[in-house]
Amino acid sequence: MELAQQFETAVAASKTLAEKPSNEILLQLYSLYKQATEGDVSGEGPSNPFDFVAKAKHNAWEELKGKSKEDAMKEYVALVQRLKG
Template sequence: MSDIDAQFAQVQTDVTQLSERPGNLTLLRLYALFKQASAGDVTGDKPGFADIAGKYKYEAWSALKGTPPDDAKRQYVELVESLKSGASA
């Protein structure tokens, strides 16, 4: 397991133990980075009008299209670390 893979695995646990729940935009960013890091580019059809949350998740993930998984992992780790330190919300 590479260093970034180990860090990525660790912050997946850390993010569930944050003292404060991040805002919705930060949660979308976390979701999109996680999906890009673990599954690659977005797949499937964009959710319809009635699935608003699904639509926003799809769009956030789609915005990262072409981002290499290791880059997405690094960005995810950096975001979680900043949340742990209270630098962003």
């Protein structure tokens, strides 16, 4: 199966996991998805200093700066496979 197809299958599977992943895992899924679909983060992040969720999401995505879209897809697929157990 082509990587893009594996990625799309993993995205769909991530929405039907038996149990909700921890916040840390959810941030990993979010940041890998964003890196795989949009590439490096741009902008300075949320302007509201008290929007902790948006700030955490932005920071998690920013940590992946420089990672190729293909590598992000591979890591996303592997993480979802691990979560499906």
